[in-house]
Amino acid sequence: MIDLSLSVLAGASLCVFVGAVIRGFTGFGFGIAATPLLVLLFPPAEIVPPILILQVLAGIQIYLRTRGHVDWKLLWSTLVGALVGIPLGSLVLDLLDSNTMRLIIGVAVLLAAALLASGFRFKMRPPHWLSGGLGILAGIGSGAAGIPGPPVIVLFLSSPVSLAIGRASLSAFFLFVATLSSASAAWRGLMTLDSVVLGALLMAPLLIGNHFGDKLFARVNERTFRRVALLLLFAIGVSTIARGFWDSGAAH
Incomplete structure (x- = not known):
C-alpha cells in the first residue's frame, strides 16, 4: 500500500514539480530529476x-x-529504430546483467555529453540510416536499462535544426517511449490502482511545473539551453554509472 x-x-509534489520544470524546459529529464527524490x-x-x-501526461x-515544430522526417526513422531496439535491449540482458549494461550505457552517455560539449554539430540533416541507427541504440538502452534518451538527445541537439524544433522533436520522442513503456507496464500488471491514484494526485504539480518550464524556455537563449541540457546528460551518465556500481556491490 502506497503511503498517501x-x-x-x-x-x-515538490519532487514532481522540480522534475516537470526541467521536462518542460528541455523536453526531457523528468525521470532523472524526479526519480532520485521520489525513491x-x-x-x-x-x-x-x-x-x-x-x-505521458507531461509529454502530451x-x-x-x-x-x-516537430521534425517528423527525422523523428519517424528514430521511432522505428527505437521499436526495433527495445526488444533487442531485452535480448542483450540475456548476455549481460543489468548492472553491466548500466555501466556501459553510463560511459556512453558521458562520451556523448563530451561530444556535445566540444561543439560538434552535423553540417547537414542526418540521413535516415543514421537517425534510425541512433533510434535503435536508444531502444536498446530502454529495453536493457530503462534509459532511452542519450542517443536521441545527441541527434537532435547536433542536427542543423532550430532549437525549438530539436526540443519539440525530443519531447515527442519521449512521449512515444513513455506511452510504450506504460502500455508494457499495464500489460505486465504493474499499473495498480495505487499507481493510478498517486499519478492523479501528482498531476497538478506536474502540469504546473511543465507549464512553467515551457514558459522558461521562451525566455532563455540557445547557449543557456545547451548548458542545461549538457548538465542533465552528465547527470544521467554519472547517476547511471553510480547505480551500476551500487547495485553490483549490494548484490555481493
Whole structure:
C-alpha cells in the first residue's frame, strides 16, 4: 500500500514539480530529476508506474503546444529504430546483467555529453540510416536499462535544426517511449490502482511545473539551453554509472 499521507504527498509534489520544470524546459529529464527524490519517499517498485503515467501526461501537454515544430522526417526513422531496439535491449540482458549494461550505457552517455560539449554539430540533416541507427541504440538502452534518451538527445541537439524544433522533436520522442513503456507496464500488471491514484494526485504539480518550464524556455537563449541540457546528460551518465556500481556491490 502506497503511503498517501499529507506530508508525503507534499514532498512528492515538490519532487514532481522540480522534475516537470526541467521536462518542460528541455523536453526531457523528468525521470532523472524526479526519480532520485521520489525513491526517498516511496519504494522504487511502487514509484516507477506513477512516474510513467506522469511522463505521458507531461509529454502530451508539451506536444499539444509544440506539435507544429516537430521534425517528423527525422523523428519517424528514430521511432522505428527505437521499436526495433527495445526488444533487442531485452535480448542483450540475456548476455549481460543489468548492472553491466548500466555501466556501459553510463560511459556512453558521458562520451556523448563530451561530444556535445566540444561543439560538434552535423553540417547537414542526418540521413535516415543514421537517425534510425541512433533510434535503435536508444531502444536498446530502454529495453536493457530503462534509459532511452542519450542517443536521441545527441541527434537532435547536433542536427542543423532550430532549437525549438530539436526540443519539440525530443519531447515527442519521449512521449512515444513513455506511452510504450506504460502500455508494457499495464500489460505486465504493474499499473495498480495505487499507481493510478498517486499519478492523479501528482498531476497538478506536474502540469504546473511543465507549464512553467515551457514558459522558461521562451525566455532563455540557445547557449543557456545547451548548458542545461549538457548538465542533465552528465547527470544521467554519472547517476547511471553510480547505480551500476551500487547495485553490483549490494548484490555481493
